[in-house]
Amino acid sequence: MLRLTRVLLILVLAGLVLAGCVAPQPAAPAAPAPAEQPAAEEAQAPAAPEEIVIGAIYPLSGALAATGVDLKNAVELATDIINNEYDLNLPLAKSAGLPNLGGAKIKLVFGDHEADPEKGAAEAERLITTENVTALVGSYNSAVTATASQVAEREGVPFLNPESTSPTLTERGFQWFFRTTPYDKLFAENFFEFLDEMKAKGYDVSGVAILNENTLWGTDVATLENEFAQQYGYEVVANIPYEAKASDVSSEVQKLKAAGEDVALLQASYVSDAILYMQTYKQLDYAPTAIIAMDAGFVASEFVQTLGDDANYILSREVWALDLAESKPIIKAVNDMYKERYGTNMNGNSARAFTGMLTLADAINRAGSTDPAAIQQALLETDIPADQIIMPWKGIKFDPETHQNVLGSGIIVQIQDGEYKTVWPFDLASAEIVWPFPKWSER
Amino acid sequence: MSPELVLFLQTLVSGILIGFVFSLLSVGLTLIFGVMDIVNFAHGEHLMLAMYATFWMWTLWGIDPLFSLPVVALLLFILGVITYRLLIRYVLDAPMLAQIFVTFGLMVFLRNLAQVLWSEDYRRIGDTLLSGRIELFGIFIGRPQLFASLGAVITTGLLYFFLKRTRTGWALEATAEDKEVAGLMGINTERMFALAWGLGLASVGVAGALLATFNPIFPEVGTVFVLVTFVAVALGGFGSVPGAFIAGIIIGIVQVLGGFLWEPRFKTVLIYAIYLGVVFIRPQGLLGRR
Numbered sequence: 001m002l003r004l005t006r007v008l009l010i011l012v013l014a015g016l017v018l019a020g021c022v023a024p025q026p027a028a029p030a031a032p033a034p035a036e037q038p039a040a041e042e043a044q045a046p047a048a049p050e051e052i053v054i055g056a057i058y059p060l061s062g063a064l065a066a067t068g069v070d071l072k073n074a075v076e077l078a079t080d081i082i083n084n085e086y087d088l089n090l091p092l093a094k095s096a097g098l099p100n101l102g103g104a105k106i107k108l109v110f111g112d113h114e115a116d117p118e119k120g121a122a123e124a125e126r127l128i129t130t131e132n133v134t135a136l137v138g139s140y141n142s143a144v145t146a147t148a149s150q151v152a153e154r155e156g157v158p159f160l161n162p163e164s165t166s167p168t169l170t171e172r173g174f175q176w177f178f179r180t181t182p183y184d185k186l187f188a189e190n191f192f193e194f195l196d197e198m199k200a201k202g203y204d205v206s207g208v209a210i211l212n213e214n215t216l217w218g219t220d221v222a223t224l225e226n227e228f229a230q231q232y233g234y235e236v237v238a239n240i241p242y243e244a245k246a247s248d249v250s251s252e253v254q255k256l257k258a259a260g261e262d263v264a265l266l267q268a269s270y271v272s273d274a275i276l277y278m279q280t281y282k283q284l285d286y287a288p289t290a291i292i293a294m295d296a297g298f299v300a301s302e303f304v305q306t307l308g309d310d311a312n313y314i315l316s317r318e319v320w321a322l323d324l325a326e327s328k329p330i331i332k333a334v335n336d337m338y339k340e341r342y343g344t345n346m347n348g349n350s351a352r353a354f355t356g357m358l359t360l361a362d363a364i365n366r367a368g369s370t371d372p373a374a375i376q377q378a379l380l381e382t383d384i385p386a387d388q389i390i391m392p393w394k395g396i397k398f399d400p401e402t403h404q405n406v407l408g409s410g411i412i413v414q415i416q417d418g419e420y421k422t423v424w425p426f427d428l429a430s431a432e433i434v435w436p437f438p439k440w441s442e443r
Numbered sequence: 444m445s446p447e448l449v450l451f452l453q454t455l456v457s458g459i460l461i462g463f464v465f466s467l468l469s470v471g472l473t474l475i476f477g478v479m480d481i482v483n484f485a486h487g488e489h490l491m492l493a494m495y496a497t498f499w500m501w502t503l504w505g506i507d508p509l510f511s512l513p514v515v516a517l518l519l520f521i522l523g524v525i526t527y528r529l530l531i532r533y534v535l536d537a538p539m540l541a542q543i544f545v546t547f548g549l550m551v552f553l554r555n556l557a558q559v560l561w562s563e564d565y566r567r568i569g570d571t572l573l574s575g576r577i578e579l580f581g582i583f584i585g586r587p588q589l590f591a592s593l594g595a596v597i598t599t600g601l602l603y604f605f606l607k608r609t610r611t612g613w614a615l616e617a618t619a620e621d622k623e624v625a626g627l628m629g630i631n632t633e634r635m636f637a638l639a640w641g642l643g644l645a646s647v648g649v650a651g652a653l654l655a656t657f658n659p660i661f662p663e664v665g666t667v668f669v670l671v672t673f674v675a676v677a678l679g680g681f682g683s684v685p686g687a688f689i690a691g692i693i694i695g696i697v698q699v700l701g702g703f704l705w706e707p708r709f710k711t712v713l714i715y716a717i718y719l720g721v722v723f724i725r726p727q728g729l730l731g732r733r
Contacts, residue, residue, distance in 0.1 A: 214708060240707055240708075241707075241708050242707055242708060243708070243711065245666065245667055246667070247461070247667045247668050247671060248457075248461040248695075248698065248699065249707075250454065250457035250458070250461070250699050250703075251454065251457075251458075251698070251699045251700070251701070251702025251703040251707050251710055252702065252707045254450060254453065254454045254457070254699075254703045255702070255703055255707055257450065258450055258703075271565065272565065272659060272661065272667075275565060275567075275659050276658075276659070279657065283576055283583060283585045283588075284453065284457070284583055285583060302564055302565040305564075305565070306565045306566070306567045306659055307567070308569070
């Protein structure tokens with residue numbers, strides 16, 4: 001009996017050790033706060049201020065500090081382009097400051113949330129009450145954006161979110177929250193738009209197989225993919241959720257093989273499982289028509305580094321890629337400025353933060369005042385065309401209800417010779433897509 | 444052969460191959476437990492160290508895992524003896540909780556040490572003498588996996604031969620049976636305990652070197668394998684080397700075949716269901732002694 005309890009104790013302990021390794025992402029709280037309308041007498045335009053203070057809340061220290069620095073650099077570069085004259089086809093670039101506010105300059109104050117939702121809320125509070133910011137941008141992590149924007153909502157301060165993709169953020173019915181980046185639902189739909197366009201080119205797939213890790217993220221992605229598969233008329237031949245911390249995935253791969261290889265495999269994996277799957281595909285000779293990944297593990301730098309040539313021909317959704325510059329020269333111009341100042345190329349995060357900052361400044365300029373209600377109205381009237389942004393989007397225009405940018409869109413990249421090349425949308429592609437996914441014996 | 448049969452046989456073969464890896468991992472753990480009733484929670488981290496040792500010898504000096512294998516086994520043997528001398532010796536007669544926390548602490552220490560020294564990056568050994576795959580009647584067998592299985596059989600065989608057929612092996616078993624009496628009979632029990640740790644870790648060293656040829660290497664790699672190892676040890680009977688060997692293979696087959704025939708997401712459930720069944724019907728495990 002003693003031995004039995006000991007065995008159980010050991011198993012429980014071991015389980016705890018493993019459980020501790022997978023930190024669950026806290027779900028974004030979805031309690032809408034009632035919007036405070038500013039009192040009417042405050043609405044009369046005050047004399048134009050010389051400086052407009054904008055708060056930017058990002059993870060500037062802690063585990064995500066490197067990302068935080070990219071984001072900070074990007075909003076600083078955007079601010080410089082707004083405040084000074086540049087010959088660029090971007091909103092507010094050609095003028096110094098905001099012309100409708102007498103050339104007022106933007107001043108940035110930063111808040112550091114360290115990827116902690118509570119710190120994010122506290123920083124939002126501080127920036128609003130003691131720094132008197134006109135508006136806020138941030139905050140990268142969906143969980144932090146959720147809490148920080150709640151404070152802004154309560155205080156009636158416009159909050160522009162350039163880079164969080166959790167669908168729940170714009171489902172809260174907030175009055176003061178606006179999001180420029182496309183979000184996970186849109187990316188899932190992109191896959192089927194892409195498959196439809198491939199079909200129009202004569203490359204048909206008979207259906208899709210869905211393979212996803214079974215925590216909140218992977219499950220949400222699979223649910224969306226199932227919905228869109230039905231909507232777009234693709235048969236789902238297999239639906240396989242799996243545990244990310246797996247030592248072996250041959251049964252999953254055999255299941256996929258049994259379901260037929262004449263399909264597009266839609267996969268949502270973290271990095272270690274993505275690598276394990278690729279090795280198992282190769283070993284068991286599984287080559288579906290296409291493998292289309294929901295970024296994450298497949299765009300982590302370790303993926304190509306670890307797999308080498310075996311990583312080739314994977315398709316993945318992305319938000320941005322440097323090779324878009326080949327079809328959009330404005331991207332090259334901005335990236336050159338960024339690289340000269342900060343020594344690195346832009347990436348999907350910095351490009352989106354840059355775009356968010358310009359969008360916010362554009363709205364403040366059109367509002368012609370720092371009155372929150374006027375800025376909110378101007379944001380709702382935002383209409384920035386595709387050629388004035390460095391993103392692969394059709395433009396920026398917010399949904400009047402959800403405040404989600406409805407013109408956003410993702411891109412699909414393909415790994416070719418170890419590099420991520422944009423292959424869709426076809427008019428932005430920098431490389432011809434390799435289709436179908438080559439058999440392992442023929443590569 | 445019909446495609447269904449090929450698919451079924453392929454799945455069975457995959458299960459057996461991964462099962463051998465589980466076996467090899469479990470043998471080292473069960474040996475240490477059998478001799479001194481201490482569970483090594485840092486087992487997965489020792490595996491991780493063995494994989495890194497293989498990786499660095501390959502990266503820095505271009506030594507193929509096939510040749511670095513004995514070196515890694517020797518290094519891990521020494522590490523096992525050192526671990527015993529520096530840590531375990533002091534908790535031999537301590538309460539069970541103290542014993543658990545010593546190896547638990549060692550696990551946390553080693554994992555974090557690896558993160559500091561070698562970063563969180565995933566590493567992989569490229570093409571080795573063991574790379575490639577064999578095709579038999581439409582069934583694919585990965586050569587690294589095949590060699591890992593061979594390694595498991597040979598290592599377990601040697602260990603079993605050592606325990607049952609040599610004087611030192613008998614002394615080790617006697618120490619496991621009763622430390623005091625063995626001491627009275629003139630056996631140096633201290634040395635036997637150190638030997639058990641050395642042998643236990645050396646077999647993990649063999650497993651690590653073989654596993655490194657087809658599995659990515661990163662600081663948390665131990666967590667992926669360790670839980671199933673604990674189950675194999677309990678299923679086979681605590682302390683039983685052949686028991687752990689058989690249990691590892693059973694788990695491999697059940698996991699892969701069960702996942703294929705049923706739903707993959709239930710494959711771990713199947714393993715624990717078998718484990719629970721064994722605990723209820725035969726608490727000492729398949730080949731364990733009461």
